[in-house]
Amino acid sequence: MDTKQSCRIDPATRPSTTAQTSASRRWLTLPTLCLAVLVAQVDTAVVNLATRAIGRDLHVGISVLQWVMDSYNLVYAALLLTGGLLADLYGRRRIFMTGAGLFTAASILCAVAPSAPVLIAGRALAGLGAALLIPASLAIVRVVWADPAERGRALGIWAACNGVAMAIAPTLGGVLINHAGWRSIFWVVIPLSAAACALAIPAMPESSDPQGRHFDALAQCFGAVALGGLAFAAIQSRESPGLAGAALLVAVLAFALFVRVEAGKGAAALVPLDIFRSRTFRGALAATSGMTFGMYGLLFLLPLTWQTTGRFGAVGAGVALMPMALVFIAVSTFSGALVRRYGARVTAAGGVAVIGMGLLLIGASTYQASILATEIGLTMTGIGMGMATGPLMGAAVGAVSAARSGTASAIINVARMAGATIGVALLGALFAMAHGGPGGLRAAMLLGGSVQIACAAAAYGAMRSRPGHS
Numbered sequence: 407m408d409t410k411q412s413c414r415i416d417p418a419t420r421p422s423t424t425a426q427t428s429a430s431r432r433w434l435t436l437p438t439l440c441l442a443v444l445v446a447q448v449d450t451a452v453v454n455l456a457t458r459a460i461g462r463d464l465h466v467g468i469s470v471l472q473w474v475m476d477s478y479n480l481v482y483a484a485l486l487l488t489g490g491l492l493a494d495l496y497g498r499r500r501i502f503m504t505g506a507g508l509f510t511a512a513s514i515l516c517a518v519a520p521s522a523p524v525l526i527a528g529r530a531l532a533g534l535g536a537a538l539l540i541p542a543s544l545a546i547v548r549v550v551w552a553d554p555a556e557r558g559r560a561l562g563i564w565a566a567c568n569g570v571a572m573a574i575a576p577t578l579g580g581v582l583i584n585h586a587g588w589r590s591i592f593w594v595v596i597p598l599s600a601a602a603c604a605l606a607i608p609a610m611p612e613s614s615d616p617q618g619r620h621f622d623a624l625a626q627c628f629g630a631v632a633l634g635g636l637a638f639a640a641i642q643s644r645e646s647p648g649l650a651g652a653a654l655l656v657a658v659l660a661f662a663l664f665v666r667v668e669a670g671k672g673a674a675a676l677v678p679l680d681i682f683r684s685r686t687f688r689g690a691l692a693a694t695s696g697m698t699f700g701m702y703g704l705l706f707l708l709p710l711t712w713q714t715t716g717r718f719g720a721v722g723a724g725v726a727l728m729p730m731a732l733v734f735i736a737v738s739t740f741s742g743a744l745v746r747r748y749g750a751r752v753t754a755a756g757g758v759a760v761i762g763m764g765l766l767l768i769g770a771s772t773y774q775a776s777i778l779a780t781e782i783g784l785t786m787t788g789i790g791m792g793m794a795t796g797p798l799m800g801a802a803v804g805a806v807s808a809a810r811s812g813t814a815s816a817i818i819n820v821a822r823m824a825g826a827t828i829g830v831a832l833l834g835a836l837f838a839m840a841h842g843g844p845g846g847l848r849a850a851m852l853l854g855g856s857v858q859i860a861c862a863a864a865a866y867g868a869m870r871s872r873p874g875h876s
Contacts, residue, residue, distance in 0.1 A: 447571030481533030490816020505539030544815035558742030580721035689868030696861020700854030703833030737792025757794025762858030769851030
């Protein structure tokens with residue numbers, strides 16, 4: 407990586423957006439970025455908890471509820487590459503604000519949705535907003551905090567916001583669902599996303615770095631079809647195996663065409679293929695996809711199982727999930743220190759392995775009368791996520807030049823959301839095939855945990871970082 411390469415600052419914003427002067431307003435930059443992460447994660451976590459209420463109110467089953475979850479994931483995954491490139495080309499702050507605005511509009515649509523198709527459309531629009539918002543957020547971290555040690559501390563706080571969302575969302579969501587209905591969960595995120603949009607101008611320097619790159623409609627089309635086809639195949643794998651197989655074939659063909667188009671464009675490509683020469687970058691992708699494969703499946707199926715079996719209501723399920731979130735927050739704030747001491751390789755891969763062991767423990771304890779073993783498993787997942795989330799993001803964006811930070815953050819988020827989409831789809835399908843309940847949850851958690859441990863091992867073999875390096 408060329409460490410001398412730097413991002414172009416929008417001339418209209420000089421001199422206040424230079425690297426030196428932007429340091430004076432980092433106290434506002436990081437909270438604004440964290441607010442954006444909080445918005446996206448609160449929305450996802452609360453929707454997980456509301457699936458039973460939505461299904462009962464709109465008279466739909468688990469396959470439609472999967473689409474309520476995965477319409478967001480599908481659009482998010484398909485358009486992340488575009489979001490990352492647009493941030494690099496036209497300004498990270500500008501794209502961040504556009505994403506926050508779309509997320510606000512999507513939340514309003516979901517809140518007033520009269521039917522499941524409208525709700526699914528609103529969730530898809532939220533996915534588009536997140537596809538612009540999240541890569542731009544991570545790219546801004548890479549630009550503003552150029553020093554790896556400082557960036558590690560910032561990413562630890564950034565990642566802790568995922569835990570804050572998981573701590574707030576279940577309890578708040580349970581109370582709202584019980585007393586104000588499931589629509590209220592969408593109204594509650596609107597002030598947060600609007601605030602993130604409003605604070606972006608005073609809080610963030612504008613930066614971009616086209617470096618001869620431009621929007622490539624053909625590559626974006628093939629990339630979106632490949633990612634979307636893969637997600638669609640996973641979602642439909644149980645309900646329509648033939649359709650899922652056709653979608654998978656289309657995805658493979660589109661991916662091959664995408665690679666062919668990108669190979670001919672070199673450094674000007676939507677995804678410059680030389681970015682994958684970094685072993686650390688490839689390892690971060692493997693660990694991230696494995697982490698979300700199991701975690702999103704857990705967050706979808708465990709509250710659903712608790713509520714359908716009568717163990718907990720919405721509020722009780724939220725409270726039972728809280729230890730995981732609190733541990734996640736606590737550990738995330740120290741993840742930068744763990745990287746400096748042990749290296750990103752040990753911290754990130756070890757964290758994903760700990761999550762996998764937590765899921766295996768949850769799967770093994772589904773028939774127990776006590777939830778003690780399940781709570782221990784959830785605590786392990788919180789520890790693992792706190793260890794892995796920030797370092798994985800840091801390893802990915804730190805493995806490339808700042809000029810490609812938007813693209814790198816988009817790719818790592820593609821891995822994150824591809825894992826989540828496929829995890830919800832395949833583990834949800836396995837859950838249903840095993841007739842749901844404790845038996846279905848056990849089967850899903852054993853598969854999810856095994857995949858996570860395998861991905862952790864692959865990442866450990868690929869990543870080559872030393873303590874103190876991102």
